Amino acid sequence: MSSSELKFSPTMRLHWNTISLPPLKLAPGVSNGSDYMKIYTQLRRPCRYCVTLISTQSFKETRSMHPRNNICKVLASAACLLGLGAASLDADASCSFADPQTAHVYTITIPPQSLSRDVPVGTVLYKGEVPTIPVSGLYAWCAAPGIYLKSVTGSTLISSTNNVFTYATSIDGIGIRFYEGNNGNRGSYFGPGITGNWVGSWNYSNSYYGVEIVRTQPTGVGPSSGTVAATAYATFTLDQLLVATIQFTPFEVGVQTCTVTTPSINVDMPRAHTRDLPTVNSTYGDTTFNMGLNCAAGVKVAMTITDASQPNNTSTTLSLGHDSTASGVGYQIVNGGVPIAFGPDSAVPGAANQFVIVPPSVSGAYSIPLVGRYVRTGTMVPGSAKAYATFTMSYQ
Structure with missing residues (x-):
């Protein structure tokens, strides 16, 4: 078989390799369409074209057959025609698209x-x-x-x-x-x-x-x-x-995020006497103050309040500052009737004693009402009672 060229689509050109066949002799009586010889060739692709020599007429006597004689057909599966055969698109490629696919x-x-x-x-x-x-x-x-x-x-x-x-x-x-x-x-x-x-x-x-x-x-x-x-x-x-x-x-x-509209809050507490706090854990002097925020729509804001004098404090009692002269007393900050437990200065979601102060449904200006009050912690000594806290917001 001499080299020839077949075109299967506008985007694919398949080139046949030359396959040399020896002269053949057919026995008399070979029926039309009978497979006489199959020769396989493998090039770069993982599929093989099958070149099949098929008898196209009956012979009464032995005849010489040459590959150039018109008594053979090339049979190839449709899968091979999609790019897997003895054909090569170019000398370097080992992969090709299946017709009609492209990049x-x-x-x-x-x-x-x-x-x-x-x-x-x-x-x-x-x-x-x-x-x-x-x-x-x-x-x-x-x-x-x-x-x-x-x-x-x-x-x-x-x-x-x-x-x-x-x-x-x-x-x-x-x-x-x-x-x-x-x-x-x-x-x-x-x-x-x-x-x-x-x-x-x-x-x-x-x-x-x-x-x-x-x-x-x-x-x-x-x-x-x-x-x-x-x-x-x-x-x-x-x-x-x-x-x-x-x-x-x-x-x-x-x-x-939110903008804090009250970045510094001073809470003026009433004067208290020892008789106002008769026992340990008794409270006195509830004083309301407000924390102001302006928040974007859809943001959930959680907060952690930290004891500035004792940052590791995780109780509900805010300790007195070092400039205080009184003792046996502390402060509580109350949110919704519940004393707030203090926690670390952290914006990590889920940090210790973090609590939600702004739900996602809120947008714009928002005021958080809180209450400060005294709490007795032990034997009381009269004097000044100052305490300091910081707050950290976590946007979730």
């Missing part, structure tokens, strides 16, 4: 993000997915080496714990991840080392590509507001064949 760019639209400043690190703020093309079915074939690579370009890797690769964005505290999945199960994240070999068919199965927007900075160090630029993108390649590019649209980030 695709998948763009995921991300809406504006409004988040609380103290959302825990690692919290997924938004997840967006798009189906593959095709959603299911064959899209490519690979012969050896069949190296696949799933990588991210245009950003700096900031976390890779358990192969969950998180990349920086143009906004501090906001990161992005790229991933794939199929049949409702998330697969691997794109990043360093996500590579390997696979020789054979590549198929989608209810597949999709996705991105995650994630909180990256430590609690209390809030992300800044602004536009996240779409500089990072992910690619999936098979050897030198680009299969998919996954990108996202720029999006806005707004941080939900």
Whole structure:
């Protein structure tokens, strides 16, 4: 068989290798359509074209057959014609698309993000997915080496714990991840080392590509507001064949916080006598004061009040300051009729003795009514009684 060329589609050109066949003699009586000889050839691809010599007429006597005689047909399976045979698209590629597949760019639209400043690190703020093309079915074939690579370009890797690769964005505290999945199960994240070999068919199965927007900075160090630029993108390649590019649209980030309208509060307590506090744990002198905030809509605010004189104090009694001369007495701060337990100066959600002061349904100016009062702690000694506390808000 001399070299010849077959065209199967506008985008695929298949080149046959020359297969040399010796002269053949057919026995009399070979029926039409009988397989007489099969010769297989293997080039770069993992499928083989089958060249079959078929008798096209009956012979009454032995005849000489040469490959150039018009008594043979090339039989090839449809799967081979899709790119798996003795054909080669170019000299270097070992992977190719199954007709009519081609490379695709998948763009995921991300809406504006409004988040609380103290959302825990690692919290997924938004997840967006798009189906593959095709959603299911064959899209490519690979012969050896069949190296696949799933990588991210245009950003700096900031976390890779358990192969969950998180990349920086143009906004501090906001990161992005790229991933794939199929049949409702998330697969691997794109990043360093996500590579390997696979020789054979590549198929989608209810597949999709996705991105995650994630909180990256430590609690209390809030992300800044602004536009996240779409500089990072992910690619999936098979050897030198680009299969998919996954990108996202720029999006806005707004941080939900509150402004404290009463940053310093002085509570003037009434004069008290020992007779007003007859026993340990008795209280006196309830005095109302208000803490003022102005909060963005949708933000939940929790608070921790810390004993400034004894920061490790976790009781409900605020200790006297070092400039006090009285003893045997302390203070309580009451919220909704319940004494507040003091805690560490921390914005971490769930910190010891943290309590919610602003529900998410509140927006705008908000006043928190609190009550201060004396509490007897032991043998009382008259004198001045001063106490100091600080408060830390956690935006959740």
